[in-house]
Amino acid sequence: MWHQRLIHHHHDLYVCTQYPTTCGDLFKLPVAHKMPPRMLHHGIYAFLEVMKSRLPDSRNYMIQFLQHVYDLIQVLVESAPRFKNMWLECLGDLAAYRMSLESTFSEERIARAKQSTNWYYAAADENYGKGSLYHRLGNLVVNNLGRKFFLYSRSLISTERCEKSKSGVESTFVMALQSVNSRGPIDPGISSWFVSAHALLLRGDSISKFIAYSQEFCALLRFRIAQDDFKLNGAGMYLGVPNIAAMLQYGEEEGIFRNMFIDSHKLSSEAKLQRAMQYWAEHSTDLPRNTPEDEILAPAAAFSTPLEKLSYSIYLTFFTLSTVLSHTHSDEIIPFVHIFLTFIWSLALVPDAMDYASILRLESTDFPIYDQTRYWQIPDDFSIRGQIWSQSIYPDNFFLDPLPKDDRGFDTKSSKDTRNERCLWYGYRLASCGRWIQLFTDEKTGDRDFRLTSLAEHLEATAKHPGVFKPTQMAIPSRSGRSQPARKRKGR
Numbered sequence: 001m002w003h004q005r006l007i008h009h010h011h012d013l014y015v016c017t018q019y020p021t022t023c024g025d026l027f028k029l030p031v032a033h034k035m036p037p038r039m040l041h042h043g044i045y046a047f048l049e050v051m052k053s054r055l056p057d058s059r060n061y062m063i064q065f066l067q068h069v070y071d072l073i074q075v076l077v078e079s080a081p082r083f084k085n086m087w088l089e090c091l092g093d094l095a096a097y098r099m100s101l102e103s104t105f106s107e108e109r110i111a112r113a114k115q116s117t118n119w120y121y122a123a124a125d126e127n128y129g130k131g132s133l134y135h136r137l138g139n140l141v142v143n144n145l146g147r148k149f150f151l152y153s154r155s156l157i158s159t160e161r162c163e164k165s166k167s168g169v170e171s172t173f174v175m176a177l178q179s180v181n182s183r184g185p186i187d188p189g190i191s192s193w194f195v196s197a198h199a200l201l202l203r204g205d206s207i208s209k210f211i212a213y214s215q216e217f218c219a220l221l222r223f224r225i226a227q228d229d230f231k232l233n234g235a236g237m238y239l240g241v242p243n244i245a246a247m248l249q250y251g252e253e254e255g256i257f258r259n260m261f262i263d264s265h266k267l268s269s270e271a272k273l274q275r276a277m278q279y280w281a282e283h284s285t286d287l288p289r290n291t292p293e294d295e296i297l298a299p300a301a302a303f304s305t306p307l308e309k310l311s312y313s314i315y316l317t318f319f320t321l322s323t324v325l326s327h328t329h330s331d332e333i334i335p336f337v338h339i340f341l342t343f344i345w346s347l348a349l350v351p352d353a354m355d356y357a358s359i360l361r362l363e364s365t366d367f368p369i370y371d372q373t374r375y376w377q378i379p380d381d382f383s384i385r386g387q388i389w390s391q392s393i394y395p396d397n398f399f400l401d402p403l404p405k406d407d408r409g410f411d412t413k414s415s416k417d418t419r420n421e422r423c424l425w426y427g428y429r430l431a432s433c434g435r436w437i438q439l440f441t442d443e444k445t446g447d448r449d450f451r452l453t454s455l456a457e458h459l460e461a462t463a464k465h466p467g468v469f470k471p472t473q474m475a476i477p478s479r480s481g482r483s484q485p486a487r488k489r490k491g492r
Helices: 002-017 024-032 035-053 059-079 082-099 107-126 130-141 145-156 165-181 188-205 209-224 232-247 256-264 268-282 306-325 331-348 361-362 411-433 455-462
Strands: 437-441 449-454
Touching: 002 024, 002 035, 002 059, 002 306, 024 035, 035 059, 035 082, 059 082, 082 107, 082 130, 107 130, 130 145, 130 165, 145 165, 145 188, 145 232, 165 188, 188 232, 188 306, 209 306, 232 306, 232 331, 256 306, 306 331, 331 411, 411 437
Parallel strands: none
Antiparallel strands: 437 449
């Protein structure tokens, strides 16, 4: 076929121009004429869409073409590694096209979906700030509302934002709201209440409904964390990143925090740290400019301004954190806490944003690198890298030698030790600002501990918005899992 011959010609061209002994002008030729993306668009994707529009008659031809191109692109990964990120993404797309030709829930479809997922994650290792990769990964998720919402949210707050994820997020909203509003025999789970609360926030819907859904979510979360079989280690990622996305207003241009973080990217890491430390040294006891209102808005009121959405997203985010921190007996909460300490430190490096919302190793301003293992990263890092807010957290080349993909789904002793050290390091860094926590040393024993400042205690009190996220009597889960109002005692 003509398209196959065209792709073969491109393959030969890349092999020749990218050979180590090729002269400079030939080496630059593919980039100068944008040949790889043109080949992918005109030679592969456009032709696949034509065949897709003619299904089922074109099915056999489409399978043959997909397999031929798939094999050729795999060769290009090795022979033209300069464009490796494009080849890996293309392989994920080809596997996704192949998956779409199989019947729902068939073994072949599941295998192709897994294949596509692996290629997209490999592409993300090459370009982890590209939001469209997480959008594609979200499209592949089946029967896991929390993970789907996590991936779409991550796509929206990546440094290269993917606008298509807005429709993906909307699809999760529809599923969650249907679950919450249905009167079926099965009560909605944590993910349904959580995503529904975000739906009301992003859509600018009823504030009173947002409060009710958030209370249901927090009550269920509190109940589930107390259960021995609940694994917050994995679920914490699905709660943490979307909450951060809400505070960044899902990457929208009107987002207050989003714009502050983007402006801060103009500074070097050293300049940013120096500016932040100077600011907090001069303003360590100042009250924030924006404080919660004491009155609840009318039941019919809806979110109307970016600042209003930001305020309520902060309430939801930090009450979720407070709920998790009430279970300090469990090691399961540490990955979740680590993500939020990372986020809070990133806020401290952007003082305007915070106005809204070994001992030597710990005291050092250098990011702690655990030197007892080959890999510097822990599983949490791969859930937050490449986002707008996390650009100042990691040192240069931190992900140059990444942890193997098969090792990112579970903890080891070294990853737990690394996470614990980092949490302490973030505590030291926040204490160095002198604003929210302080580090105290016992003169007799030399032991050290963190304590809240008087300002932090004041902020905690003002953050307990009447009727919003303060502890209520409603949080009594039923047998089916839905929280129900507490019964009043007689004589009270």
